[in-house]
Amino acid sequence: xxxxxxxxxxxxxxxxxxxxxxxxxxxxxxxxxxxxxxxxxxxxxxxxxxxxxxxxxxxxxxxxxxxxxxxxxxxxxxxxxxxxxxxxxxxxxxxxxxxxxxxxxxxxxxxxxxxxxxxxxxxxxxxxxxxxxxxxxxxxxxxxxxxxxxxxxxxxxxxxxxxxxxxxxxxxxxxxxxxxxxxxxxxxxxxxxxxxxxxxxxxxxxxxxxxxxxxxxxxxxxxxxxxxxxxxxxxxxxxxxxxxxxxxxxxxxxxxxxxxxxxxxxxxxxxxxxxxxxxxxxxxxxxxxxxxxxxxxxxxxxxxxxxxxxxxxxxxxxxxxxxxxxxxxxxxxxxxxxxxxxxxxxxxxxxxxxxxxxxxxxxxxxxxxxxxxxxxxxxxxxxxxxxxxxxxxxxxxxxxxxxxxxxxx
Amino acid sequence: xxxxxxxxxxxxxxxxxxxxxxxxxxxxxxxxxxxxxxxxxxxxxxxxxxxxxxxxxxxxxxxxxxxxxxxxxxxxxxxxxxxxxxxxxxxxxxxxxxxxxxxxxxxxxxxxxxxxxxxxxxxxxxxxxxxxxxxxxxxxxxxxxxxxxxxxxxxxxxxxxxxxxxxxxxxxxxxxxxxxxxxxxxxxxxxxxxxxxxxxxxxxxxxxxxxxxxxxxxxxxxxxxxxxxxxxxxxxxxxxxxxxxxxxxxxxxxxxxxxxxxxxxxxxxxxxxxxxxxxxxxxxxxxxxxxxxxxxxxxxxxxxxxxxxxxxxxxxxxxxxxxxxxxxxxxxxxxxxxxxxxxxxxxxxxxxxxxxxxxxxxxxxxxxxxxxxxxxxxxxxxxxxxxxxxxxxxxxxxxxxxxxxxxxx
Numbered sequence: 001x002x003x004x005x006x007x008x009x010x011x012x013x014x015x016x017x018x019x020x021x022x023x024x025x026x027x028x029x030x031x032x033x034x035x036x037x038x039x040x041x042x043x044x045x046x047x048x049x050x051x052x053x054x055x056x057x058x059x060x061x062x063x064x065x066x067x068x069x070x071x072x073x074x075x076x077x078x079x080x081x082x083x084x085x086x087x088x089x090x091x092x093x094x095x096x097x098x099x100x101x102x103x104x105x106x107x108x109x110x111x112x113x114x115x116x117x118x119x120x121x122x123x124x125x126x127x128x129x130x131x132x133x134x135x136x137x138x139x140x141x142x143x144x145x146x147x148x149x150x151x152x153x154x155x156x157x158x159x160x161x162x163x164x165x166x167x168x169x170x171x172x173x174x175x176x177x178x179x180x181x182x183x184x185x186x187x188x189x190x191x192x193x194x195x196x197x198x199x200x201x202x203x204x205x206x207x208x209x210x211x212x213x214x215x216x217x218x219x220x221x222x223x224x225x226x227x228x229x230x231x232x233x234x235x236x237x238x239x240x241x242x243x244x245x246x247x248x249x250x251x252x253x254x255x256x257x258x259x260x261x262x263x264x265x266x267x268x269x270x271x272x273x274x275x276x277x278x279x280x281x282x283x284x285x286x287x288x289x290x291x292x293x294x295x296x297x298x299x300x301x302x303x304x305x306x307x308x309x310x311x312x313x314x315x316x317x318x319x320x321x322x323x324x325x326x327x328x329x330x331x332x333x334x335x336x337x338x339x340x341x342x343x344x345x346x347x348x349x350x351x352x353x354x355x356x357x358x359x360x361x362x363x364x365x366x367x368x369x370x371x372x373x374x375x376x377x378x379x380x381x382x383x384x385x386x387x388x389x390x391x392x393x394x395x396x397x398x399x400x401x402x403x404x405x406x407x408x409x
Numbered sequence: 410x411x412x413x414x415x416x417x418x419x420x421x422x423x424x425x426x427x428x429x430x431x432x433x434x435x436x437x438x439x440x441x442x443x444x445x446x447x448x449x450x451x452x453x454x455x456x457x458x459x460x461x462x463x464x465x466x467x468x469x470x471x472x473x474x475x476x477x478x479x480x481x482x483x484x485x486x487x488x489x490x491x492x493x494x495x496x497x498x499x500x501x502x503x504x505x506x507x508x509x510x511x512x513x514x515x516x517x518x519x520x521x522x523x524x525x526x527x528x529x530x531x532x533x534x535x536x537x538x539x540x541x542x543x544x545x546x547x548x549x550x551x552x553x554x555x556x557x558x559x560x561x562x563x564x565x566x567x568x569x570x571x572x573x574x575x576x577x578x579x580x581x582x583x584x585x586x587x588x589x590x591x592x593x594x595x596x597x598x599x600x601x602x603x604x605x606x607x608x609x610x611x612x613x614x615x616x617x618x619x620x621x622x623x624x625x626x627x628x629x630x631x632x633x634x635x636x637x638x639x640x641x642x643x644x645x646x647x648x649x650x651x652x653x654x655x656x657x658x659x660x661x662x663x664x665x666x667x668x669x670x671x672x673x674x675x676x677x678x679x680x681x682x683x684x685x686x687x688x689x690x691x692x693x694x695x696x697x698x699x700x701x702x703x704x705x706x707x708x709x710x711x712x713x714x715x716x717x718x719x720x721x722x723x724x725x726x727x728x729x730x731x732x733x734x735x736x737x738x739x740x741x742x743x744x745x746x747x748x749x750x751x752x753x754x755x756x757x758x759x760x761x762x763x764x765x766x767x768x769x770x771x772x773x774x775x776x777x778x779x780x781x782x783x784x785x786x787x788x789x790x791x792x793x794x795x796x797x798x799x800x801x802x803x804x805x806x807x808x809x810x811x812x813x814x815x816x817x818x
Contacts, residue, residue, distance in 0.1 A: 068484060071484075
């Protein structure tokens with residue numbers, strides 16, 4: 001008998017039929033005697049429908065009112081799942097975020113959880129209820145409804161697990177775990193039985209969108225046992241997100257290959273290399289609300305250096321304009337060049353900390369395939385390269401094989 | 410400068426375009442310096458959509474969870490109207506029923522309002538906000554979301570007006586007031602400038618569905634000034650619901666003609682006339698959740714009487730079955746007969762209390778047209794007759810003319 005928080009995403013509750021399937025799955029766990037809190041998202045498509053309505057009415061929807069609207073999506077889901085559970089003769093009860101209550105700050109549309117009241121929930125659990133809690137939402141001190149931002153339902157699950165000291169927080173999704181890389185590109189990709197928090201943070205930020213990054217950080221901070229499973233497969237064990245020290249000796253050096261083709265690269269050539277130059281380039285870009293991902297600056301020659309970074313592909317034209325109109329003349333750079341036909345490929349693994357030679361192996365493997373590396377950045381547990389977009393699949397496949405990720409061990 | 414509660418129904422907020430129209434109307438009142446609380450219903454169709462979803466999941470949807478779902482309809486409306494007001498540069502803020510809070514009992518799907526917290530609302534009004542409050546909903550002492558039953562948004566408006574002592578509660582709807590009868594049947598039908606609470610209660614229960622009955626009772630109890638207006642016509646004055654003593658001397662004897670063709674009549678013939686017989690007939694019908702409207706029992710002959718009543722037309726077959734299978738043999742009645750091709754026509758008016766001859770005039774007018782009266786019931790301020798359905802329009806027209814309702818006075 002254990003105490004589980006289970007989170008089901010929008011796809012898992014995307015129709016009343018699917019909600020009934022979730023209810024049957026929950027019923028199985030309930031029959032095994034487990035205590036259960038189920039966190040659900042809005043039915044898939046619902047949040048976008050509501051945002052579209054808001055946009056029809058106000059050119060820049062008021063964040064407080066947007067939260068009032070959007071939070072109804074999960075409110076409908078919790079009621080439907082509670083009903084579906086009752087239809088299976090299980091005592092169930094729904095809670096909105098405000099009812100729990102999940103106290104947040106007042107940063108509407110991207111609120112942070114401050115505190116979770118446990119009393120009502122504990123009483124209901126003791127009384128034998130399966131509780132169904134609306135993900136993604138809370139209420140601030142004044143009682144206004146807040147939302148946690150896209151994907152915030154994962155965060156709700158983890159926060160409940162942390163506050164109530166659940167045995168495990170299980171994130172049910174449309175994949176059956178986290179893979180060494182995308183199986184659509186490398187058929188030999190394997191589901192990982194475990195992955196460390198550090199690795200998944202790197203994988204997530206590189207485009208493997210199985211878990212919301214913030215919920216993983218949250219879980220790491222409060223040492224919540226987090227597991228990703230499929231809501232469409234029976235009895236899968238998914239992937240357990242774990243701590244480095246828990247991992248066995250035989251852990252592979254590299255855990256997975258991540259990739260991302262949503263980016264564009266920009267290089268400012270011939271930049272006078274003096275203090276403050278990085279800020280002068282990146283500052284105006286950030287001021288225009290453009291996110292910058294990789295940033296690379298190499299040593300300078302003759303007082304001049306080249307400064308490169310990547311942005312989301314959709315921001316490419318806008319960024320080029322800002323650089324050419326505002327920044328280049330201002331800082332006296334020689335030229336601004338860029339391209340949006342690129343892809344980023346990364347190898348990730350906590351094991352690389354203690355192993356030399358990962359980078360050189362990666363570069364050799366790519367060279368053997370004639371794939372030119374345009375940019376490189378590294379962190380403690382990952383190495384990312386930018387290559388021509390057309391080589392992305394090939395790069396992922398050969399790296400996956402070279403690092404033995406298709407081997408079961 | 411006055412303090413108005415304005416309620417807009419589902420049709421008035423049925424699309425984002427209509428919501429913008431409501432916002433423009435509210436803006437006009439705001440510009441005149443009035444304090445405003447706007448109560449809105451769910452967008453038309455939304456409540457039915459949500460109930461249909463619930464029915465897909467649970468054969469008999471749990472009332473608590475149904476309220477959680479259905480209340481999202483108004484929650485979306487209040488956010489959208491607040492946004493639309495802000496788009497017109499008006500400070501606006503939405504409130505759900507639970508946020509106000511509107512405290513109700515725990516009778517889910519048909520809760521009664523117990524108390525309204527004024528503090529937050531008063532503060533916001535003082536701060537210059539137009540408040541947009543979700544109709545139809547509240548929360549019980551445990552914080553569970555409740556709904557007040559269909560049409561409960563009118564009740565929310567009246568309850569707010571009573572609690573906050575507003576100058577007037579204005580119910581905006583798709584008609585521009587209350588008419589002497591249905592203008593589709595009698596083109597000469599006039600909008601009444603005023604109608605008494607007693608009259609509107611009789612009119613409403615007879616099928617004139619402009620206002621929800623309960624809200625009218627509520628308004629009468631707390632002496633709330635209630636006005637019905639059109640949300641599609643500019644500057645109409647609508648119909649003011651008033652108290653008998655406020656009415657002028659020149660008030661007509663009859664205020665309006667109501668009618669209803671949704672009923673069926675049933676007569677149990679040759680019933681042994683002894684105490685308890687009415688209960689023995691009506692009890693099993695009520696137990697089957699069938700509403701009974703008119704009930705008529707005349708004096709008996711030779712210890713036998715005939716017992717008649719009307720039910721909703723959709724309940725006719727079911728009721729006949731109950732009577733023939735369970736009641737007739739049990740009480741030893743001679744026969745059960747009935748018909749569903751009937752209509753009820755009523756004349757209503759507080760003036761009839763002090764005027765003899767209304768009934769005889771009504772019966773004479775119908776007789777002159779060859780319309781046979783099948784059943785008659787009376788109350789202090791109304792006389793209802795059941796006639797063959799095919800004569801309904803004719804009956805309404807001739808009565809409307811006979812009682813001078815087409816005269817402007």
